[in-house]
Amino acid sequence: MTSRNRLSMQPARRRGVPATVLLGAAFLLAAQAAQAQSPAPPPPTVEEIDAWVEDAMARWEVPGLGLAIVYEGESYLSTGYGVRELGRDTPVDAGTLFSIGSCSKAFGAATIASLVEEGKLRWDDRITDHIPWFRLHDPWTTREIRVRDIVTHRVGTGSNQPLRPLVTDRRDYLMRLPHTDPDHTFRDRYGYTNDMFVLTGHLVETVSGTDWDAYAREKLWNPLGMATTTARMAPANASPNHAEPHAIIERRFIGNAATTGMPLEPVPWQYAEDVTVPSGGVITSADEITEWMRFHVGTHPNPPLSRSAVELMHTPHTVIRNPSSWMPFEGPGAYAMGWSTGRFGDVTGVGHGGNALGFNCSIALAPERGFGVWATTNRNSELPWVLTKWAMARFVGTEELRSRDWHAEFERSVAEGNRRVFEAEEARQAARLDQGPSVPLEAYAGTYRNGYAGELRIRLTDEEVPPLMPAEGRLGRWDGTPGVHERPAASASAGAARNGARNGSATGTGESTGELRLVAEFDGRERPVRMPLEHWHVDRFDMWFGDVRIGVSFMLDATARVTGVEMDYYGRFERVP
Template sequence: MMTSLNRLARRRPHRSGGFTAGIVGAAILLAVPAVGAQSWPPAPPAVEEIDAWVEDAMTRWEVPGMGLAIVHKGESFLATGYGVRELGKPERVDGGTLFSIGSCSKAFGAATLAALVEDGRLSWDDRITDHVPWFRLHDPWTTREIRIRDIVTHRVGTGSNQPLRPLVVDRRDYLKRLPYIEPAHQFRDHYGYTNDMLVLTGHLVETVSGTDWDSYARERLWNPLGMTTTTARMGPANASPNHAEPHAIVQRRFEGDAATTGMPLEPVPWQYAEDVTVPSGGVITSADEITEWMRLHVGTHPNPPLSASSVALMHTPHTVIRNPSSWMPFEGPGAYAMGWSTGRFGNITAVGHGGNALGFNCSIALAPEHGFGVWATTNRNSELPWVLTKWALARFLGDEELRGRDWHAEHERQVADGNRRVLDAQMARRAARLDRGPSVPLETYVGTYRNGYAGELRVRLTDAPVPPLMPAEGRLGRWDGTPGLHERPAADASAGTDGSGSANGPAGSAGEPTGELRLVAEFDGRERPIRMPLEHWHVDRFDAWFGDVRIGVSFILDDMARVTGVEMDYYGRFERVP
């Protein structure tokens, strides 16, 4: 009984008090033997228990392959892989298999800034315009006052402008277009997740260091940590004989979330606009090497490239999060720190992040005070990494209540709720559809339109076939992929669908005219023009499909039935060029 009492005593913060209070407290403990019998932290699970849990979970979530790393008491406990690197091929995932980790990269972005601060090359409170004089946002006051610590704490208000990624030529081009959009919320008013400011982080690091972000991260972080195969470049990763292939759902225009099970998967090309968005996402690493990153953040790495005070600052709350997202490793109110989210998970303080890219999901969760970390990644878009990290936190460090929860069921309910909202919105959209054709002949819509944000939009009338675009990353308007780049030749399953899940790739796919005139919207893309057939919805409203993301296109007519502009989802209003 004394052993249990001592364990319980260690759970409680020390409070000064008299002898009488101590006697009363002991009497209460003795009166509740069931509580006294609990132990904390629990004994760690055997590797065999973890293996069995993961293999069952991969079947439940229909995941081809997974990487897993666990640090316990500051040392590597497990770094391994499960399943296959690519469906239909025998090669297995192991501890050295490379995966893209999406927004789990953001912590690396913050760390490169911390390295520059430690080297005296900038300060957290420097203005951005001190180092990037041409930088502008929509609001002049925000442009003047934004500081370096603001851009890694999700409080600037820019939102995330992923639709720009396929249109811009480089990171500077991306950032130059931000003044054309109004903020999603006021500067420093509240938490608002943004990829844009981590794009700015990459440009800032490159400007100050004089080298590209990948090279700087390698020299300043990865090499000292022993992370020799970690990279932010798809080329070296794809050239490695040990890398996972991303997988996506075959039906391109299904309604629902990318984590949905019960739909066929296929390997798809790696897609990421690395020279634009790194380090918002795009870091590629393995279980073996992420272990060293976690050891840095729990304070036990033998060769830390950053000071303990810099690491602690990156974990320190900066921006309040009232309602955490499912990828965050805590429950109830928490905060965003610098490249990390943080809050209470049961009786511990957890620090972590989630990430996704086309065909990859990642989760990392740390309990630095306990020397614990867990990282999980899959080669399909799935909630499983977030389920696994919560299960591991609970299993290694949680109380009885946390260990008894069905994390699978909780996340499955969240996916189902999200899908239901999508379906409800689609049903409402269909109910509002008017049974009316275009108000003017199709050739009347033909022309060139322009805005400062997206550039030039050309609308043409053609009977030529339009090759389908690869899927954009995820669903519900996420655009981390760059459709049309790095395509697999003759990928039949990449054809579009009619919205019901049945494939209907474009006629004349061999290059023959179809004989049917259709409107096509065209942007200048990163490597070649991006063409999207316009499917009539009603009156002057059409739908374009960018991979698997629907874009509403509404033509604007004046009183004389002249087409004067276009309103386009994600891209705003375009004025017709005379």
């Protein structure tokens, strides 16, 4: 079922758009950019787009999809397809709110640009000039990191998602970064990082004196007419027109979440908004993202930033030799400021991808042609990236790009990724030893600590604790606290049973099961985060954080005394006497 904004369903009148010249990375882009550009192909009709999208949604098994296209600087299409929630007559339309994941990063960079234009920041200010307590893994990097670095993916900190359920706010998160090892040397190459966009949010709040959502609303969204766009789950979920995320019903599925042929279920929204925005977490609609795209291609009547600021945000800063599938270009490219950029046929593509539990998003621009496309789905799917590549090819691409079977290319990628994952799991199973714990279970119990995750308590208990924590939106927010938009109680009970909770709620009832088991417990944002340990072999156990397996290996000395724990994602913990 197609639902459309009738005011924007017809192609806009054609209007020329001044060419935008993107600077930087001359050795990478200049030669191609200097070539004469071929004329843009005739655009597909709205009816062609409708037919393609509806077939694609069936192919990728997507419940609902939002789509916005800007062509020659004006809205060409703003619409929705499918349903907001499976099993309900709730059509998606141009005003339906979706969570856009890391497509939020461009908003983060734009709030920094706004502070620069206000004269409150400079791009080359040291971070410690504004946040004196900030530290990284070594003193030199701490001293030299500048504002420009934190939005260009070149610092080396990576993405410490395992910290999200354990910290109370952005400062708590950032204070733990000195305890992590860098992914690469500072400024030596591209390395995707959510951490530095967490820092972006904290920097904006520190310098502006207001929270990031309020600052983005005042400086960006209100001037652009994006009235319902937000970085807060509560108001989005209070809207009668928001999409529900969906996830694969099967628990502990280790393959790609976009895998088709597997039943889906609606799940609650999740995002640690007080920690990670604007690394992700912005929520918007097709109608409102249209205004964002018009601003970036230079045709919005009320731009919140100067054109030079926009062009700087599109300028290559960090070379990307092997682009990810969500990037709107072919071959080597670069990361700019909250955007990736590179050549897509005869045009320069600028864009980003986004992922959250039950949502995927893709945005791609060709500013020199006044073109933009945004697609989002309410399940994890490759379709937004397939759709943006197809649309770019049809509107501004070469004949070769228009002839590509984008569906098949992304389907092969999913199948190959699943093959590698499943083969690795088979090898892991084959290497498993038929040997029990080397010491009694009570010998593992105790308190352990490291600077990254804090205190870890291993308890031996017969209390009812689900083997699969209510994480990743299954029964509540992925940090183990109740979801903002809860599912009905009956659905929650069914989910608890599937998660292995024989009795009571997903957080445990405190009732005895008569069976002793080890449980790992961390201090969480609002309550302890608890995960049962399942014995694998010898002194190795597994615990499950939603659909993510975490290996737990206990370390013993020569006297068989347990001295520490090595835990996937969280590192080594030393036992506290």
